[in-house]
Amino acid sequence: MAENRLVSNSAMVLIGGSTGSIDVLLNLLPALRPPLTFALVIVLHRKSATDTSLADLFALKTSLPLQEVEDKDAILPGHIYLAPADYHLLIEHDGTFSLDDSEKVNYSRPSIDVTFESAADVYGSALTGILLSGANADGSAGLQAIKRAGGLTIVQHPDTAQVAYMPQQAILNTKPDYVLDVEGMVSVLR
Amino acid sequence: MIEEEEVTLLLNDLLEVYGYDFTQYARASIKRRINRLWTLDKFPSFAELRYRVRTDADYLKRFVEELTVNVTEMFRDPSFYRALRKEVLPALTAKPFIRVWHAGCSTGEEVFSMAILLKEANLLHKSLLYATDLNPEVLEVARKGIYALAPMRQYSENYVLSGGTADFSGYYTAQYDYVKFNEELTRKMVFSTHNLVSDRSFNEFDLILCRNVLIYFDKTLQDRVLTLFDESLGLLSFLGLGSKETLRFSGIRQKYKQVGSEKIWRKID
Ligand SMILES: C[S@@+](CC[C@H](N)C(=O)[O-])C[C@H]1O[C@@H](n2cnc3c(N)ncnc32)[C@H](O)[C@@H]1O
Numbered sequence: 514m515a516e517n518r519l520v521s522n523s524a525m526v527l528i529g530g531s532t533g534s535i536d537v538l539l540n541l542l543p544a545l546r547p548p549l550t551f552a553l554v555i556v557l558h559r560k561s562a563t564d565t566s567l568a569d570l571f572a573l574k575t576s577l578p579l580q581e582v583e584d585k586d587a588i589l590p591g592h593i594y595l596a597p598a599d600y601h602l603l604i605e606h607d608g609t610f611s612l613d614d615s616e617k618v619n620y621s622r623p624s625i626d627v628t629f630e631s632a633a634d635v636y637g638s639a640l641t642g643i644l645l646s647g648a649n650a651d652g653s654a655g656l657q658a659i660k661r662a663g664g665l666t667i668v669q670h671p672d673t674a675q676v677a678y679m680p681q682q683a684i685l686n687t688k689p690d691y692v693l694d695v696e697g698m699v700s701v702l703r
Numbered sequence: 704m705i706e707e708e709e710v711t712l713l714l715n716d717l718l719e720v721y722g723y724d725f726t727q728y729a730r731a732s733i734k735r736r737i738n739r740l741w742t743l744d745k746f747p748s749f750a751e752l753r754y755r756v757r758t759d760a761d762y763l764k765r766f767v768e769e770l771t772v773n774v775t776e777m778f779r780d781p782s783f784y785r786a787l788r789k790e791v792l793p794a795l796t797a798k799p800f801i802r803v804w805h806a807g808c809s810t811g812e813e814v815f816s817m818a819i820l821l822k823e824a825n826l827l828h829k830s831l832l833y834a835t836d837l838n839p840e841v842l843e844v845a846r847k848g849i850y851a852l853a854p855m856r857q858y859s860e861n862y863v864l865s866g867g868t869a870d871f872s873g874y875y876t877a878q879y880d881y882v883k884f885n886e887e888l889t890r891k892m893v894f895s896t897h898n899l900v901s902d903r904s905f906n907e908f909d910l911i912l913c914r915n916v917l918i919y920f921d922k923t924l925q926d927r928v929l930t931l932f933d934e935s936l937g938l939l940s941f942l943g944l945g946s947k948e949t950l951r952f953s954g955i956r957q958k959y960k961q962v963g964s965e966k967i968w969r970k971i972d
Contacts, residue, residue, distance in 0.1 A: 582947070583947050583948070583949050583951075584917070584918045584945075584947050584948050584949065585922055585925070585949075585952055597946075597947050600918075600947060603729070603731035603732055603735070604731060605729060605730060605731050605921075606730060606731075609922070611729040611731055611732055611918060612918045612947050613729075613731075613732040613735070613772065613918065613919070614772060614774050614915050614918070615732075615735070615736070615772040615774065616774070627735070631731045631735070634731070634734075635731075
């Protein structure tokens, strides 16, 4: 499948989401089979700065190593990383993450745009960006940056999203490569 | 969008022309900050931005201030302050004199939080809080101890979560939309500019707090600054970092033992 070839070109797969995307991830994560050839990075808008339980929740759904990012952690293929609450997550050229507590972007910190744009800068075409359900326009500019850099862009089908606004905005602004339901995403990622 | 080489050019200018060294800041973050200023100040090209920075000292001031991130709050991460109350202050009570250094204190909210903890532990009278930052503008705010009233509700909640049991509003007087913190707290504070990149250690401390500053540095600079802290800490003194920062990548880690699960380490060697 063409999709397969494209995702497997990626050294990093980014998943961004807001309201309604935790459920999607709980379905998506168990379907990923180790070893992954890419690093999977998840950026979600979160309600509270103190909820560290999200990483625990996700860890139950996968046998792959999963961690909430700390500053300057190394980015390794086969690992799953979760952006911490209340920091923007950035990608450095030396293959590490860095964090930044500057102003919110799109009313959000972490902002999906910030991570997507920063990753596009470093990974160029070796990058896949996936945008899920949400009530915010965050992520659209980030997907555009990934597209400009030659990476692959995927948006959750708005009909399958709990909140359709975020994927709709992205489809309107980006012309993503694929618009998929959860099953479609699973088969593309495998 | 600024190119990688242009970032390098600009950072070299800042160093050459003014002696400000941002060359070892975390690249991805500093690049975003430059882009933000480029857009905010509506420069038509990189050349114009660079020319302005190189030739206009007033603009440089703004540029450097906006390049760094000054976000802060009182009792930020209440569980951290709870650990300071429970694990750190009791270990310092026997000292005749307590010196605390807030490195990268921004507008001072963290320093006032600490002074309140010391006061409530009945230690403030024998403590001195040294608070430093690169940016003289934020220190000016900190020195006055005057803050907007609006976030006080949130701070008061943080205070309670940190284990505070007094009436938080007793620490300040409110006037219109502002509050001024009590002299009793400010009297124990010393504010001064200090650049962690280029300035040296200036004392020995019982507790150093440097929170959400190291995230803006690359690993090499982080290690250098942590070594500077190590040189400024006596045996059994404490070091507190931001909630996503770590000693894990630093050469000094063997000499320190983490206190509980918060980002607090004690020098044991
Ligand atoms: C995000 S604020 C952290 C404030 C406070 N410590 C907290 O955690 O809430 C970062 C501060 O570090 C300061 N800073 C950045 N580079 C510095 C340097 N080289 N030396 C001293 N301070 C620096 C900035 O001016 C800013 O005020």
